[in-house]
Amino acid sequence: MTPALRRGLSVRFLRSSAEPMDDTPDPLDDARLALALVAADPSLGGVWLKARVGPALNTVMDAADLPAPVRRIHPSITDEQLFGGIDLEAALATGALRQREGVIARAGSIILTMAERCEAGLAARLAGAISAPDAPPLIAIDEAADPGEGPPESLTECLAFHVDLTGVAGRELEPTEAATAVATASGEDIETLVKIAAVLGVNSLRAPTFAVRAAAAAAGLAGRTAVAEDDIALAVRLALAPRATRTPVVEEETAEKPDTPPPPQDQEPGDSETAQTSDQTADAESLTEAEAALLPDDLLALMAGRRLRGTLTGAGVGQKQVSGQRGRPLPSRPGRPGAAGRLDMLATLRAAAPMQRLRGGGDGGGGLKFRKEDLRLRRYQNRRERLVIFAVDLSGSAARARLAEAKGAVELMLSRAYEDRDQIALVGFRGKTAEVLLPPTRSLVMTKKRLAEAMGGGGTPLASGLAAAFGVAERAKGAGMTPQIVTLTDGRANVALDGAGDRTRAAEDALKLARAIGASGYGGCVIDTGRRPEPKLTDLAAAMDAAYAPLPHASPNAVSAAVTAALAG
Amino acid sequence: MSRQAFPFSAIVGQEEMKRALIWTAIDPTIGGVLIFGDRGTGKSTAIRALAALLPVITAVEGCPCNSAKPADVPDWVDTAGAKRVAIPTPVVDLPLGATEERVVGALDIERAMLKGETRFQPGLLARANRGYLYIDEVNLLDDHIVDLLLDVAQTGENVVERDGLSLRHPARFILVGSGNPEEGELRPQLLDRFGLSVDVASPTDIDARIEVVKRRDAFDRNPAKFLKKWAREDADLRDAVVTAKAKVNKVKASKSALGDCAALCLHLGSDGLRGELTLLRAARAEAAFTGASSVTRKHISAAAAPALRHRLRRDPLDDTGAATRVERAVSEVFG
Numbered sequence: 001m002t003p004a005l006r007r008g009l010s011v012r013f014l015r016s017s018a019e020p021m022d023d024t025p026d027p028l029d030d031a032r033l034a035l036a037l038v039a040a041d042p043s044l045g046g047v048w049l050k051a052r053v054g055p056a057l058n059t060v061m062d063a064a065d066l067p068a069p070v071r072r073i074h075p076s077i078t079d080e081q082l083f084g085g086i087d088l089e090a091a092l093a094t095g096a097l098r099q100r101e102g103v104i105a106r107a108g109s110i111i112l113t114m115a116e117r118c119e120a121g122l123a124a125r126l127a128g129a130i131s132a133p134d135a136p137p138l139i140a141i142d143e144a145a146d147p148g149e150g151p152p153e154s155l156t157e158c159l160a161f162h163v164d165l166t167g168v169a170g171r172e173l174e175p176t177e178a179a180t181a182v183a184t185a186s187g188e189d190i191e192t193l194v195k196i197a198a199v200l201g202v203n204s205l206r207a208p209t210f211a212v213r214a215a216a217a218a219a220g221l222a223g224r225t226a227v228a229e230d231d232i233a234l235a236v237r238l239a240l241a242p243r244a245t246r247t248p249v250v251e252e253e254t255a256e257k258p259d260t261p262p263p264p265q266d267q268e269p270g271d272s273e274t275a276q277t278s279d280q281t282a283d284a285e286s287l288t289e290a291e292a293a294l295l296p297d298d299l300l301a302l303m304a305g306r307r308l309r310g311t312l313t314g315a316g317v318g319q320k321q322v323s324g325q326r327g328r329p330l331p332s333r334p335g336r337p338g339a340a341g342r343l344d345m346l347a348t349l350r351a352a353a354p355m356q357r358l359r360g361g362g363d364g365g366g367g368l369k370f371r372k373e374d375l376r377l378r379r380y381q382n383r384r385e386r387l388v389i390f391a392v393d394l395s396g397s398a399a400r401a402r403l404a405e406a407k408g409a410v411e412l413m414l415s416r417a418y419e420d421r422d423q424i425a426l427v428g429f430r431g432k433t434a435e436v437l438l439p440p441t442r443s444l445v446m447t448k449k450r451l452a453e454a455m456g457g458g459g460t461p462l463a464s465g466l467a468a469a470f471g472v473a474e475r476a477k478g479a480g481m482t483p484q485i486v487t488l489t490d491g492r493a494n495v496a497l498d499g500a501g502d503r504t505r506a507a508e509d510a511l512k513l514a515r516a517i518g519a520s521g522y523g524g525c526v527i528d529t530g531r532r533p534e535p536k537l538t539d540l541a542a543a544m545d546a547a548y549a550p551l552p553h554a555s556p557n558a559v560s561a562a563v564t565a566a567l568a569g
Numbered sequence: 570m571s572r573q574a575f576p577f578s579a580i581v582g583q584e585e586m587k588r589a590l591i592w593t594a595i596d597p598t599i600g601g602v603l604i605f606g607d608r609g610t611g612k613s614t615a616i617r618a619l620a621a622l623l624p625v626i627t628a629v630e631g632c633p634c635n636s637a638k639p640a641d642v643p644d645w646v647d648t649a650g651a652k653r654v655a656i657p658t659p660v661v662d663l664p665l666g667a668t669e670e671r672v673v674g675a676l677d678i679e680r681a682m683l684k685g686e687t688r689f690q691p692g693l694l695a696r697a698n699r700g701y702l703y704i705d706e707v708n709l710l711d712d713h714i715v716d717l718l719l720d721v722a723q724t725g726e727n728v729v730e731r732d733g734l735s736l737r738h739p740a741r742f743i744l745v746g747s748g749n750p751e752e753g754e755l756r757p758q759l760l761d762r763f764g765l766s767v768d769v770a771s772p773t774d775i776d777a778r779i780e781v782v783k784r785r786d787a788f789d790r791n792p793a794k795f796l797k798k799w800a801r802e803d804a805d806l807r808d809a810v811v812t813a814k815a816k817v818n819k820v821k822a823s824k825s826a827l828g829d830c831a832a833l834c835l836h837l838g839s840d841g842l843r844g845e846l847t848l849l850r851a852a853r854a855e856a857a858f859t860g861a862s863s864v865t866r867k868h869i870s871a872a873a874a875p876a877l878r879h880r881l882r883r884d885p886l887d888d889t890g891a892a893t894r895v896e897r898a899v900s901e902v903f904g
Contacts, residue, residue, distance in 0.1 A: 043789060120709050124665040128705075133573075154706060157608045190786060194779045203771050204609025208782045213789070342670065343678060345733065367684070443750060 027168045034161035035064035036176035038137040041217040044160035046138035055170025063173040067108035075117040104129050107136045115140035115151040123155035160210035162242035183219035185212045189227045201245035211235040332376040341377035348376045387423045387481040391469040393489035394430035395460035403456045406488045406529045425472050429465030431458030432499040462493035463509035473522045490530035491537035518545035573792045576799035577618035581781045582772050589765045589875045590619050592854040593743050595813045599850045600764030601744035610769045612747040616703050620660035630654045633691040634698045634738050643738040659700030694727045697742040707746030708755045764847045766879035813857040820853045821863040836898045839880040848876040
């Protein structure tokens with residue numbers, strides 16, 4: 001390891017703000033600096049600011065001196081507003097074409113509020129726009145409540161700095177001075193930053209590129225012409241540490257600090273938890289290979305029966321959604337054409353026709369006269385995408401019994417879901433808590449990988465598992481999908497929702513959550529993976545309004561067929 | 570967009586991706602490249618660099634479809650002149666969430682409303698004619714746009730039957746898609762439509778990574794100086810592509826080379842004959858690029874992974890690396 005690298009890795013570079021140390025970096029100060037840096041060098045893209053509306057956010061935004069004019073945009077902004085286009089209203093009123101510039105062309109800097117609602121298309125276009133030279137910097141204010149929410153990665157990847165203001169109190173902030181010098185990073189600085197990025201497991205090369213520019217901008221702000229150690233520290237803290245996928249292990253530092261250093265503050269909570277739990281309990285766990293699960297043929301009939309009773313939603317049958325793009329046509333509605341809808345020419349003509357005499361159009365000469373209110377938009381009804389959430393019991397009891405078979409069953413179901421182009425999410429529960437192993441995705445490879453990696457062992461926090469699955473379902477519904485939950489468990493719940501080892505309360509909590517799931521209509525099916533069918537699970541399935549199926553030893557395809565029958569039809 | 574592109578020859582590593590893109594420039598019938606890899610691996614940089622590297626084409630001035638001759642200009646075009654001008658090879662971005670109108674083209678609403686004329690406003694497919702159509706995050710593209718692209722890519726012609734319009738125009742383009750496989754898979758139908766497929770990853774070698782960031786930083790700080798530094802190498806590469814393009818059709822493929830292609834595809838159980846064709850064309854482009862006069866096993870081996878890895882009969886539950894399977898097959902067949 002080079003001295004530069006060792007210097008780069010000293011703990012002060014990576015320290016989390018939660019640590020009680022005298023010169024702890026203050027998130028508010030970091031946010032202020034991040035904004036000052038992008039104001040000084042807009043090629044840094046911008047800042048991903050995780051903050052709810054409140055005093056902390058206000059103080060930071062007030063102290064910031066962003067390039068004017070500052071424009072606020074919202075995820076529902078249309079492409080025409082963003083990138084410019086023809087001013088249709090002005091064109092109709094004056095009879096001449098009026099081009100209108102978009103927000104991106106006019107703004108000195110852009111603030112994207114409610115960035116967590118930003119959809120993939122807008123994120124990709126924004127990312128492209130801000131990556132262009134001389135583009136305004138973008139401050140994405142992410143008000144996400146859950147770790148699973150947030151702006152798409154395609155956007156955050158192009159924002160140099162990630163700052164989390166969650167739970168930070170507001171206070172007075174000194175306004176940042178403008179840059180007094182122009183600094184460039186030396187070859188050695190670049191080497192240091194790239195090496196630190198590698199040690200932190202930051203795969204993308206865009207991040208170290210940002211860090212290099214950030215260090216140079218920070219030096220400029222401080223009035224230096226060369227990058228100093230402090231500038232590198234700041235660049236690492238703001239641009240690299242939040243993207244870290246692993247906590248670096250540095251011999252010298254571990255000797256100083258007996259405890260494992262906490263992961264950088266902005267790290268994905270899911271990732272750090274996985275790493276920690278698997279480290280602590282690796283011994284007690286058994287990594288079981290997935291093997292084909294077997295179910296009797298009569299399960300088909302059982303589930304088909306459930307379906308006939310109307311408790312299950314049909315396959316690929318997501319809830320209906322009105323869309324401006326595709327699906328079954330619905331009657332047209334007045335509105336403005338844009339990203340949200342296409343103009344229905346015929347209906348527009350029809351709306352304008354009766355008014356022609358009054359307006360002096362039509363046969364009177366001069367062509368038809370249209371007004372804004374004549375415009376009609378096409379509407380379609382669209383089936384929503386379905387999300388199948390697998391909640392898998394990874395507890396010790398389940399692992400001893402049938403975990404391998406349960407995994408086999410999930411894999412078979414996955415291939416069906418793949419064929420139906422459903423999305424898939426994975427929730428695993430064991431020990432004291434449940435964990436979203438995989439947020440909704442269409443990637444079969446990822447699902448398989450995560451499932452294979454899932455370790456067995458510990459108690460059965462069935463309630464937590466259902467709660468996690470419910471949370472994923474709620475978010476998916478908010479994102480326009482139709483979620484269904486498939487639970488695989490042996491039903492021997494022995495950990496309550498708060499992590500206490502209490503069988504009675506564990507069962508009560510699980511039943512409560514099952515009712516909540518049932519009430520929301522997310523129930524798919526419950527598969528009993530125990531050695532013997534567990535009677536309590538029948539009640540649970542009934543509360544969830546889901547089909548119940550024990551997983552006995554039988555033919556491999558029956559499982560997937562059964563689930564397909566239950567979810568599909 | 571007038572932004573200056575990063576020089577193609579200054580891209581560190583990523584040989585397979587660069588080679589695949591060069592092959593499509595040498596022989597456009599190879600039919601597109603799919604680039605899969607994580608973010609920040611230089612996918613977009615490579616495409617933009619390619620646009621700057623490619624030689625200019627001659628097109629009729631003012632023709633929205635970049636027609637080569639005045640006779641090729643579609644009859645609905647009223648803006649085309651008689652003059653022919655040199656334009657850069659078009660590389661058109663298809664943004665995620667683009668509407669069908671923008672892709673296919675649609676009724677020019679403004680002219681319809683203001684002048685009462687039925688005029689066609691060409692879309693991205695027209696602009697991409699004789700060039701490249703680049704789709705970033707292709708795996709997140711809406712299904713109905715994908716269907717549409719498949720249809721046009723196959724026929725080379727965009728037929729518009731909508732909004733009271735009925736017209737057609739040529740749309741022969743090389744589809745380049747990039748995406749991150751962890752965010753979703755591509756439908757097999759679209760997968761097959763890409764001639765070549767490459768996987769890219771960030772270099773794991775620390776010195777290579779440092780070189781990438783250094784070059785990028787130098788480019789961002791002073792693009793003009795950086796471009797000047799690499800102009801010579803880009804020009805050499807451009808000349809090599811032009812030379813190879815001129816003689817690619819003269820490269821001989823012997824019976825045994827054809828047999829090798831067929832044997833390889835059979836061994837891998839790739840569906841259809843598209844695999845053999847693409848493999849042969851890519852191998853021929855490689856031969857032309859390296860200055861060889863006939864296709865040898867060396868060229869076929871180089872082209873095997875990009876041409877075949879996405880065509881293996883897929884078992885959704887088997888995720889053995891496709892590249893590994895191709896390599897294994899190459900060594901088994903060629904001994």
